[in-house]
Amino acid sequence: MANPLILVTNDDGIVAPGIKALVNVAKQFGEVFVVAPDKPQSGKGHGITISDPIRIRKVDVFEGVTSYECSGTPVDCVKLAKTVLLKDREISLCLSGINHGSNSSINIIYSGTMSAAMEAHLEGIPSIGFSLLDYSFEADFSSASQHIAELLRFILHKQKLQGNYLLNVNIPAIPYEEIKGYKICRQADARWIEEYVEAIDPKGQQYFWLTGSFDHSDMEEGTDNYALSEGYISIVPSMYDLTDYKGIKRFKFLED
């Protein structure tokens, strides 16, 4: 396609630096159309808004790029883009991010960034979610942007990859030249060790606030967390079929 239509979204909100960096890269590859949350939506997973109305509003955030902010979740943004705003057009690619912080390993199931990409993927649109391993607002997206541009050039222009796919791409927060390349990985079987800060609010009521640390127990070669620790960009081809096929055999006895 001469000028493919690229949908860009994220979960940190339309005014986060990460999405601006991604829009600037995406512009090199086609016509960019942005629909992104009007506020941070980190950790919203595959949530959708079903019991409330959703608002969208045209905004002027990215130069020369049609952009809407949306009151819903990242998945709502993709659904509205496909069903309403771009209903008469073919979306060639969906890019989500650049997320501020890692979406490797188990983070994929909590991540609004990856859920948005997954929603587009299950609607038949090839999708890539990008995350930089730096949570801060001031994160330096320049190295990540260069690597994303190279990856897209390779996939879209050189390989002219066809068909549907969903990629979870995580990028170490190190200078451009220190990144060793790409590793195609499986999702590490690691998790969060939750803790809650327990405190009393100004009205004397108890509250809890989620915190915790990441358990890097699965650092086997071949995992995304291992690749990242070695200075590689991790790419996990992902899917929405949650069937545990080994489990089908294990539970077959119930049919008798």
Next chain:
Amino acid sequence: MANPLILVTNDDGIVAPGIKALVNVAKQFGEVFVVAPDKPQSGKGHGITISDPIRIRKVDVFEGVTSYECSGTPVDCVKLAKTVLLKDREISLCLSGINHGSNSSINIIYSGTMSAAMEAHLEGIPSIGFSLLDYSFEADFSSASQHIAELLRFILHKQKLQGNYLLNVNIPAIPYEEIKGYKICRQADARWIEEYVEAIDPKGQQYFWLTGSFDHSDMEEGTDNYALSEGYISIVPSMYDLTDYKGIKRFKFLED
């Protein structure tokens, strides 16, 4: 274990009829402890609350059962139960539901009911999510309750199943004797065809409201949707590894 500790949660909220039915079944199998959302949380997927405090409150809803309502998502309920409320005890089983409405096929990724069960599963707790194919508040849970009791008796008492698992159980909304048995299935590759109701609010502002119909395109034998249409209870063994292992081979060229 003589009297196993069973955590019960849901996504329709602690005052929904479905969770009352599930608590009544669970009581036959151990000590029940409830932590459930204080309001409907359908469609929240694997969302967690990270930018706001979470409140929990002890409530008197189920006779003889310690119960808390929680201001967060279904996944928050499970995290708080495990990390705070039951931190010194071993949870033997997590039951989520009974959901008002289907969680078959792709619904698993949007479902708060299944996400709560998945969260417990990834914390090492065997978990089962139950859904009845009837969305209404007045749904008749009596047939489903009987079948759930039988399933638990079979798994826990007769087979004494060990180890971790996650089951997505959907139950047709038909009388007890019309249900033909269990089918161990894969998740059907079906999806929602979204539509948005577009309207103007009393202040003259446009809003969108999500609706849509379910696309039953994948009715192959072996899928949950096929089993349900044939009058079986569908059981999909599920998991949180979203890696597309076939995709790893497909994208290996990027490493060169």
